[in-house]
Amino acid sequence: MRARINQDVKDAMKAGEKARLTTLRLITAAIKDRELGIGGQAPTDVGDAEIVVILQKMVKQRRESIATYEKAGRTDLADQEKSEIAILEAYLPKQMDEAATKAAVTALVAELGAAGPKDMGRVMGAMKERFAGQMDFGKASGVLKELLK
Structure with a gap:
């Protein structure tokens, strides 16, 4: 999964997709933070299962932000968070209905x-x-x- 994310970073750079590139860089930063133990966690090797957990946490954070932005009437920021969720969910396994x-x-x-x-x-x-x-x-x-x- 990490190789796919890294390749997608390169592809987004070449295509000039700034919003996608920013989100992908946030993903790689979160993975590196987890590897280094930043945020009070023990340093660890990050496999695909751990990357899925990181991505799920990022999606959850963005959903909470969307609710806050919509309460404040900031639809522009809520839309930005929604687009980030779409990018993040592309890397997550399909959820059961x-x-x-x-x-x-x-x-x-x-x-x-x-x-x-x-x-x-x-x-x-x-x-x-x-x-x-x-x-x-x-x-x-x-x-x-x-x-x-």
């Missing part, structure tokens, strides 16, 4: 033999392991709570 999430949670509950709320942590851990980057775990948690009542 609601039906696929329900099916995956139901299958995992049956597979693990989860019977009640006390099994929720075990099921959530397995979901995060199997579906990292593919599932909105907030929504999945709600589905799981309904199943384990």
